[in-house]
Amino acid sequence: MTRTTIEVTINGVRYRHEVEPRLLLVHYIRDVVGLTGTHIGCETSLCGACTVLLNGAAVKSCTLFAVQADGAEITTIEGLGEEGRLHPIQEGFWMKHGLQCGYCTPGMILAAYQLLQRYPDPTEAQIRHGIEGNLCRCTGYQHIVEAVRYAAEKLRSQKA
Amino acid sequence: MIPAAFEYFRPTSVKEALALLDHYKDEAKLLAGGHSLIPLMKLRLAQPRYVIDLGRVRELEYIRESGDQLLIGAMTRHVAIETSDLLRQRCPLLAETASVIGDAQVRNMGTIGGSLVHADPAADYPAAILALEAEMRVVSSQGERWIRAEDFFVDMLTTSLQPGELLVEIKVPVLPPRTGTAYVKVAQKASGFALCGVAVVLTIDQNGVCQHAAVGITGVAPKAYRARAVEHALRGQKLDASVTAAASAKAAEGIDPLEDLHASAEYRAHLARVWCRRALEQARARV
Numbered sequence A: 001m002t003r004t005t006i007e008v009t010i011n012g013v014r015y016r017h018e019v020e021p022r023l024l025l026v027h028y029i030r031d032v033v034g035l036t037g038t039h040i041g042c043e044t045s046l047c048g049a050c051t052v053l054l055n056g057a058a059v060k061s062c063t064l065f066a067v068q069a070d071g072a073e074i075t076t077i078e079g080l081g082e083e084g085r086l087h088p089i090q091e092g093f094w095m096k097h098g099l100q101c102g103y104c105t106p107g108m109i110l111a112a113y114q115l116l117q118r119y120p121d122p123t124e125a126q127i128r129h130g131i132e133g134n135l136c137r138c139t140g141y142q143h144i145v146e147a148v149r150y151a152a153e154k155l156r157s158q159k160a
Numbered sequence B: 001m002i003p004a005a006f007e008y009f010r011p012t013s014v015k016e017a018l019a020l021l022d023h024y025k026d027e028a029k030l031l032a033g034g035h036s037l038i039p040l041m042k043l044r045l046a047q048p049r050y051v052i053d054l055g056r057v058r059e060l061e062y063i064r065e066s067g068d069q070l071l072i073g074a075m076t077r078h079v080a081i082e083t084s085d086l087l088r089q090r091c092p093l094l095a096e097t098a099s100v101i102g103d104a105q106v107r108n109m110g111t112i113g114g115s116l117v118h119a120d121p122a123a124d125y126p127a128a129i130l131a132l133e134a135e136m137r138v139v140s141s142q143g144e145r146w147i148r149a150e151d152f153f154v155d156m157l158t159t160s161l162q163p164g165e166l167l168v169e170i171k172v173p174v175l176p177p178r179t180g181t182a183y184v185k186v187a188q189k190a191s192g193f194a195l196c197g198v199a200v201v202l203t204i205d206q207n208g209v210c211q212h213a214a215v216g217i218t219g220v221a222p223k224a225y226r227a228r229a230v231e232h233a234l235r236g237q238k239l240d241a242s243v244t245a246a247a248s249a250k251a252a253e254g255i256d257p258l259e260d261l262h263a264s265a266e267y268r269a270h271l272a273r274v275w276c277r278r279a280l281e282q283a284r285a286r287v
């Protein structure tokens, strides 16, 4: 089968690779680029662990071919904070115990990122609606909702 | 969970896409948002040799008003329909329906065209498309034709689209004054798909008499359907709670409901009746 050349920018870094068209974006990010912060949970489009931002929109990277992302800007969890300087959403998850095993967390944080861009001051219902596509087997969601609310406040105060 | 190998094409115009479709015929599959097709390919329930990605056919992504009609390009994403000010004002039913599809990630990728052509019996749009009496414009290298909503859905996962045809546009009417609409849904918990979804368009005159009623129901039968018996029971009647309740009792009349591990046939028929009443009440309150 013919391979296709794609060019993507992930967390500000440009990559160019030849890939098989059937390669899923999540496998491209993890296995070809080597960024393993993006997790694979269900592989059936349901759990959201593989969520990344594609041109700013949260998508499940297990349900996209890498070739569809040709030319796109992608943000993965590695692109949010820095060593020793957490992004406010990451800080919220830490402060409010928004994680236990941490498996769902990268996807959860990126879903929350999009949510807070759309609704800087979200209601609880908006938060729950916004993370509907992300399953967590540990926390029971309450702490995640609190983490997102913490992040929303922090982000707003940074802007003010 | 690894799809079978395929060759990939990324046309940038409808014309180019049609030429590819003509060339590869049955061995080709169109890829829109991929949120029905890719899961099937991962399970190898679909193994197209050629995939034609419509993702860059920008001419198919639009929502605009033309006279008393609203025109929506087939590649318009669910999120664009959910958040469109034009639709919220002129056809809120479609925006409301889009807002409850799957989850935020699914709505960012999935398209109205892909959803309609896939014709999942539990998809949300078909109910609204039927209640709105929408029309679908399809093109092929032979020309174009319009298909009415009721002729579009043929059976489970089957539409009246012919091989070589591409859905390009959905046309819905701007709703007349004194019209209320609603889409309500009982979702299957894990996927979000509808166990039962009811879309209602109601026009009521100053005296409270129903001038027009259209009810589309999805999730219940092998394909979404118009609940004609309900509509007949409403038209010309002064609407109150007892009239809508009596009409809703006919929501599953003449239907052979689906049965699977999520819900029995009897339960689906029950959901259709109960949620039809709720949808009618909500639409009536919004007139």
Ligand SMILES: Cc1cc2nc3c(=O)[nH]c(=O)nc-3n(C[C@H](O)[C@H](O)[C@H](O)COP(=O)(O)OP(=O)(O)OC[C@H]3O[C@@H](n4cnc5c(N)ncnc54)[C@H](O)[C@@H]3O)c2cc1C
Pocket: A045, A046, A063, B029, B030, B031, B032, B033, B034, B035, B036, B037, B038, B039, B074, B075, B100, B101, B102, B103, B106, B109, B110, B111, B112, B113, B114, B115, B116, B117, B118, B120, B122, B123, B124, B125, B165, B166, B167, B168, B191, B192, B193, B194
């Ligand atoms: C986790 C999850 C939850 C979901 N929940 C819901 C839900 O609650 N309600 C709901 O309604 N849907 C739901 N969906 C389905 C989702 O809405 C899909 O996006 C939609 O069904 C298909 O649209 P698509 O653009 O992704 O199409 P694709 O998957 O790309 O295509 C679907 C089919 O249509 C064909 N096709 C696509 N576009 C055209 C065209 N323009 N002309 C001719 N043929 C075309 C393709 O060849 C393919 O056979 C869910 C999906 C997932 C993964």
Ligand code: FES
Pocket: A039, A040, A041, A042, A043, A044, A045, A046, A047, A048, A049, A050, A051, A060, A061, A062, A063
């Ligand atoms: S791994 Fe992609 S949704 Fe679960």
Ligand code: FES
Pocket: A098, A099, A100, A101, A102, A103, A104, A105, A135, A136, A137, A138, A139
């Ligand atoms: S923290 Fe374990 S799955 Fe969410």
